[in-house]
Amino acid sequence: AQxxxxxxxxxxxxxxxxxxxxxxxxxxxxVNLFWYVQYPGQHLQLLLKYFSGDPLVKGIKGFEAEFIKxxxxxxxxxxxxxxxxxxxxxxxxxxxxxxxxxxxxxxxLQVKP
Amino acid sequence: xxxxxxxxxxxxxxxxQNVTLSCEQNLNxxxxxxxxxxxGQGLRLIYYSQIVNxxxxxxxxxxxxxxxxxxxxxPLTVTSAQKNPTAFYLCASSGIQGNTEAFFGQGTRLTVx
Numbered sequence: 001a002q003x004x005x006x007x008x009x010x011x012x013x014x015x016x017x018x019x020x021x022x023x024x025x026x027x028x029x030x031v032n033l034f035w036y037v038q039y040p041g042q043h044l045q046l047l048l049k050y051f052s053g054d055p056l057v058k059g060i061k062g063f064e065a066e067f068i069k070x071x072x073x074x075x076x077x078x079x080x081x082x083x084x085x086x087x088x089x090x091x092x093x094x095x096x097x098x099x100x101x102x103x104x105x106x107x108x109l110q111v112k113p
Numbered sequence: 114x115x116x117x118x119x120x121x122x123x124x125x126x127x128x129x130q131n132v133t134l135s136c137e138q139n140l141n142x143x144x145x146x147x148x149x150x151x152x153g154q155g156l157r158l159i160y161y162s163q164i165v166n167x168x169x170x171x172x173x174x175x176x177x178x179x180x181x182x183x184x185x186x187x188p189l190t191v192t193s194a195q196k197n198p199t200a201f202y203l204c205a206s207s208g209i210q211g212n213t214e215a216f217f218g219q220g221t222r223l224t225v226x
Contacts, residue, residue, distance in 0.1 A: 009153065032212040044203070044217045051212035090155060096211035099144055099163045102172070105155040 002027050004093045006104035013081050014112050021076040021107050023091030030096040033074040035065055036103075038088045047089075050074065061085070083113045116140065119204050119218035126198075126225050134189045134221045136204035142216075143209040145187035149173065150201045150220070159202075162187055163209060191223060198225045 007022035025031060035047040048059025055067040065076045074091060091104040117138045126132045138145065144163050148156040148171075158171030162181040176195025181187055187206075191198045201222050207215040 006155075030211065034214070043219060044205075046214045049212060049214065092156075092215075094211050098169070099209070099211065100158070100161060100169070100171070101144075101146055101205070101207070101215060102158050103148070103156040105153065 002031075002093065002095060002100060002102055004091055004102055004104040006089075006091050006107050008107045009105065010108045010110070012110045012112065015083055016080050017111075019076070019078040019081045019085070019109070021089055021091075021109070023074045023076065023104055024072050025074060025091075025093045026072060027093055027095060032094045032096060033065075033067060034092040034094070035059065035063070035074075035076050036090045036092060038090065040087070044090065047076070081109075081111050083111045085109060086111045117204055117206055117216055117218035119202075119221050122219065122221060124221055124223045126223065128225055129193045131190055131192050132198075132223065132225075134191065134202055134204075134223070136187045136189065136218060138185050138187075138206040138216075140206055140216060141184070142206035143184070144207045144215075145181065146205040146207075146215065147171075147177075147179065147187065147189045148203045148205065150203055156203060159189065198223060 003026045032051040034049045036044045038044045050057045050067045058064045089107045094101040120135045146161045147159040160179040162168035178190045203220045204218045205215040207213045
């Protein structure tokens with residue numbers, strides 16, 4: 001069965017600290033992977049995505065993620081977080097065969113000024 | 114203005130009543146999705162549709178029904194069989210290709226009393 005899981009449910013960091021949020025997936029066939037962010041009171045929006053090619057993908061606002069096929073992982077990273085990064089982050093995977101798009105449990109990131 | 118419109122934003126219903134949540138998109142997307150968002154559980158997929166007049170069950174379809182008679186519309190009915198219907202419901206749409214980004218509506222908060 002397809003699944004996406006996020007390891008950290010609640011992360012608290014100080015400004016300028018480095019961030020890494022874990023995401024693991026389980027899919028048969030080709031999978032496309034995404035990270036979305038939901039700022040307080042706003043829609044979910046796309047941070048970055050991976051579907052082929054360079055496994056290190058860069059997104060908006062200085063975020064990046066690395067696809068490691070051998071580990072079934074797609075972890076999100078940012079070298080130095082800001083207070084404005086306080087939000088909920090979701091990893092997602094979409095099957096190229098079925099189009100089914102599923103999300104992980106989400107990680108709430110709180111950045112202290 | 115292109116986007117996804119969910120209505121209403123807040124909805125109250127008495128237990129035992131069916132209720133239909135509206136989702137309309139003018140992005141010309143083929144695929145549409147319904148999710149339920151509960152604290153600590155992320156977004157759980159209820160139903161999805163890749164094309165008009167076709168839809169598939171997601172991971173938590175019991176107690177819900179959908180229709181896809183028009184490309185731009187994907188209404189969700191929460192039936193009286195849904196044991197715990199009080200939740201935040203999100204609709205999304207995307208292109209048919211697996212690597213395309215999904216766009217989200219603002220959500221409907223349903224409270225059943």
